[in-house]
Amino acid sequence: MDARASAPLFWIRDASVVRAGRTILHVGDFSLSEGEHVALLGPNGAGKSTFIQLLTREVFPLWREEPPVRFRGQERPLLSEIKGALGIVSSTMHDQVRVHLPVEDIVVGGLFGTLGVPLHAEVGGAHRERARAALDRLGIVGLAGRDVMTLSTGQVRRVLVARELVRDPRVLIFDEPCTGLDPEGMYHVRQTMGALASEGRSIVLVTHYPEDIIPPIARVLLVKDGEVFADGPKADLLTSEVMSDLFDVPLVAAEQDGWYSLRGSYA
Numbered sequence: 001m002d003a004r005a006s007a008p009l010f011w012i013r014d015a016s017v018v019r020a021g022r023t024i025l026h027v028g029d030f031s032l033s034e035g036e037h038v039a040l041l042g043p044n045g046a047g048k049s050t051f052i053q054l055l056t057r058e059v060f061p062l063w064r065e066e067p068p069v070r071f072r073g074q075e076r077p078l079l080s081e082i083k084g085a086l087g088i089v090s091s092t093m094h095d096q097v098r099v100h101l102p103v104e105d106i107v108v109g110g111l112f113g114t115l116g117v118p119l120h121a122e123v124g125g126a127h128r129e130r131a132r133a134a135l136d137r138l139g140i141v142g143l144a145g146r147d148v149m150t151l152s153t154g155q156v157r158r159v160l161v162a163r164e165l166v167r168d169p170r171v172l173i174f175d176e177p178c179t180g181l182d183p184e185g186m187y188h189v190r191q192t193m194g195a196l197a198s199e200g201r202s203i204v205l206v207t208h209y210p211e212d213i214i215p216p217i218a219r220v221l222l223v224k225d226g227e228v229f230a231d232g233p234k235a236d237l238l239t240s241e242v243m244s245d246l247f248d249v250p251l252v253a254a255e256q257d258g259w260y261s262l263r264g265s266y267a
């Protein structure tokens, strides 16, 4: 068997990220298999985004002879290979959608790593077909011709999912995908994550809220103060006791039909 096929998707051993003389993240031992899902949960400033940037190679850990982060078993993978395998939906990208462009162009841009169609790119019918297919998969092909600036926040978020999906990535990273959305927008984003998970793609979710953790995500990684606080099955970790310890306030966790929720416990 090809060694790469049996290697974990991501593998981290004893990786430290230091900024301004401070260790902002240390990961002792983490691996994620192909097709496995995980949700990173933790307070503001805990190190969740840094963790994701370790995976995407946007930040580098302290140098070691043996590199502490591997992608599909490779110690020094090509960035193009990582970028081809990963789709990332974040509010940072959302903030950049400040241009009057047709939705279809935004999605075509996903094929080139640009926000819209690049000036000198040769965009043909096949590119546009793929963009429409991605929009159709998310039930929003009717928006293809609309100016993206006229859409609701929830619609833009789904367009950005389509922009990633157009490259058919095996892994989708959702970094706080429901921030700023109303219940309808949240519904659609969570439904989309569920559909993508059921297609065998890995979902890596970063969130502050257990409500975002769709039932197919069975594993949670809790991050606090730059350390992995806990890593395991959500049934064991999304409890009132563990959540109160993680966020340092009294919280009550509840579960219904595989969905979790969290509320404060007030004296």
Ligand SMILES: Nc1ncnc2c1ncn2[C@@H]1O[C@H](COP(=O)(O)OP(=O)(O)OP(=O)(O)O)[C@@H](O)[C@H]1O
Pocket: 019, 020, 024, 042, 043, 044, 045, 046, 047, 048, 049, 050, 051
């Ligand atoms: N370039 C940097 N220089 C100094 N400190 C940094 C730098 N980048 C991040 N940090 C700090 O590292 C810590 C972890 O940041 P990170 O963005 O990973 O947290 P997070 O869990 O994603 O937070 P949030 O939930 O608020 O998005 C924070 O305290 C942040 O201020």
